[in-house]
Amino acid sequence: MARGAQGNGADDGWTPERSVAGSRNPWSIVAVISIATFMTVLDTSIANVALDHIGGGMSVTYDEATWVTTSFLISTAIIIPISGWLADVIGRKRYYMASVALFTISSFLCGIAPNFTFLVLARVLQGAAGGGLAAVEQSMLVDTFPPRQRSLAFAAYGIVVIAGPVLGPVIGGLITDNASWRWCFLINVPIGALSLFLVHLFVDEPKALQDERRQMLEGGLKVDFIGFLLVAGFLGFLEV
Structure with missing residues (x-):
């Protein structure tokens, strides 16, 4: 009765020891990860409206140019199922920062791509980095916010997730018409650098997660490579 009277019953089972916010306001985490999100x-979607320009600049057909989008989606779909495991092995903050860094670097490579094959390969790297971000961000929110606040946190996060694909064609069209399609990718470089800096400052690696990681590594890594290859192949062909 006392617990219910205090209004904390909804938070039973949640502990701040796993929060990546540390002593900071948990809403700072939403703001920080929203940049990379x-x-x-x-x-x-930002490159969709630039496919004609990309095809013309790279001397490929429109159908071939669609691989700029398809390759990104395929690698994103493949990496998501193992993102949680990779974050546990490497460390969640370290894996998240590595994904942001890889996304930023691959965006730069897309922007300076000398040929179409190079561009598609850079998009594969970009998609793999993006897929790694999605799963880790959601686990951060779950651990940082108690259940009674979690719906609001995910609502704010969801607004960003929805806004990106909606604004992508608009921003991509403006960039392509007024500059070059290459800036559809180069625009990510300063954003990624800012995100990396803020994640380093505001996101913690809780001791509870460090202890769990240490115990897991001491027990030995177990990987179902066959299962992963089957899932990766299925998701890859599904996207194609």
Whole structure:
């Protein structure tokens, strides 16, 4: 009765020991990860309106140019199922920062791509980095916010997830008409650098997660490579 009277019953089972916010306001985490989130989901659609220009600049047909989008989606779909495991092995903050860094670098490579094959390969890297961000961000929110606040946190996060693909064609069209299609990718470089800096400052690696990671590594890594290859192949062909 006392617990119910205090209004904390909805938070039973949640502990702040796993929060990545540390002693900071948990809403700072939503603000920080929203930058990388917006950058990632924006790239699912920003290049769509530039495919004609990309095809013309790279001397490929429109159908071939669609691989700029398809390759990104395929690698994103493949990496998501193992993102949680990779975050546990590497460390969640370290894996998240590596994904942001890889997304930023691959965006730069897309922007300076000398040929179409190079561009598609850079988009594969970009998609793999983006897929790694999505799963880790959601686990961060779950661990940082108690159940009674979690719906609001995910609502704010969801607004960013929806806004990216909606604004992507608009931003992509403006960039392509007024500059070059290459800036559809180069625009991510300063955003990614800012995100990396803020994640380093505001996101913690809780001791509870460090202890769990240490115990897992001491017990030995177990990987179902056959299962992963089957899932990766299925998701890859599904996207194609």
